[in-house]
Amino acid sequence: MRKIVIAGNWKMNKTPSEAAELATQIAALENNKAEVVICVPYVDIFAAKQAIAGSKVKLGAENVHWEASGAFTGEISAPMLVECGCEYVIIGHSERRQYFGETDETVNKRTKAALNAGLKVILCVGELKEERETGKTEEVVKRQVIEGLKDISAEQMANVVIAYEPVWAIGTGLTATNEQAEEVCAFIRALLKDLYCDCVADSTTIQYGGSMNAKNAADLLAMPNIDGGLIGGASLKPADFGVIIAAGDKA
Numbered sequence: 001m002r003k004i005v006i007a008g009n010w011k012m013n014k015t016p017s018e019a020a021e022l023a024t025q026i027a028a029l030e031n032n033k034a035e036v037v038i039c040v041p042y043v044d045i046f047a048a049k050q051a052i053a054g055s056k057v058k059l060g061a062e063n064v065h066w067e068a069s070g071a072f073t074g075e076i077s078a079p080m081l082v083e084c085g086c087e088y089v090i091i092g093h094s095e096r097r098q099y100f101g102e103t104d105e106t107v108n109k110r111t112k113a114a115l116n117a118g119l120k121v122i123l124c125v126g127e128l129k130e131e132r133e134t135g136k137t138e139e140v141v142k143r144q145v146i147e148g149l150k151d152i153s154a155e156q157m158a159n160v161v162i163a164y165e166p167v168w169a170i171g172t173g174l175t176a177t178n179e180q181a182e183e184v185c186a187f188i189r190a191l192l193k194d195l196y197c198d199c200v201a202d203s204t205t206i207q208y209g210g211s212m213n214a215k216n217a218a219d220l221l222a223m224p225n226i227d228g229g230l231i232g233g234a235s236l237k238p239a240d241f242g243v244i245i246a247a248g249d250k251a
């Protein structure tokens with residue numbers, strides 16, 4: 001059975017005091033089966049860690065540099081995240097790709113560094129609106145998966161979650177239909193079979209992300225190849241996030 005992972009991506013939201021409040025509310029939500037993760041701004045890690053202590057909620061960051069240390073002003077390394085209590089890190093989010101020059105090559109470097117340091121990686125892939133409209137979805141997602149996972153072993157895949165996030169659905173309220181999301185998640189699973197084996201394909205958690213909310217989560221999570229969600233806006237609202245977690249528990 002694949003692990004259902006419901007991960008909140010807080011993006012650039014919440015000061016440390018606000019983070020403590022939100023993380024406290026999330027830690028209090030009922031959660032039975034799904035793995036619940038909150039990926040928070042670097043400066044909120046400490047406050048969030050204290051707030052979720054004793055709960056089942058896991059902590060994650062939103063990016064990581066590929067070097068362990070050195071002259072990289074403004075960057076944060078994987079060993080730093082580990083020591084701060086992070087278990088997960090989001091890599092290759094479309095906002096990093098769009099606004100901060102992230103490439104498949106740097107995504108791969110970050111992924112390798114994170115895995116080597118013992119972090120679990122949520123690797124984001126997804127097509128732009130124009131790419132979907134011109135029939136390039138599979139080509140783009142395939143390239144992002146292959147390049148992002150270059151030189152990652154089958155054993156290391158146990159610590160990789162793939163998040164399919166169509167860029168046109170992120171923060172827009174325009175969710176992919178259940179069928180559109182399922183189709184690409186199934187495509188990614190078939191690709192993992194080609195790249196690795198049945199066993200990696202069958203055991204890798206593949207999330208959907210892009211305007212997942214309290215209303216649509218249960219239907220998306222009921223699809224056979226969707227094993228969780230990467231949730232932006234709705235993860236900042238504890239009641240809504242609670243509904244999504246409950247849907248994950250049932251999936």
Ligand code: PGA
Nearest residue numbers: 170171210211231232233
């Ligand atoms: P959204 O963001 O849920 O606000 O669309 C998802 C994400 O960017 O991971």
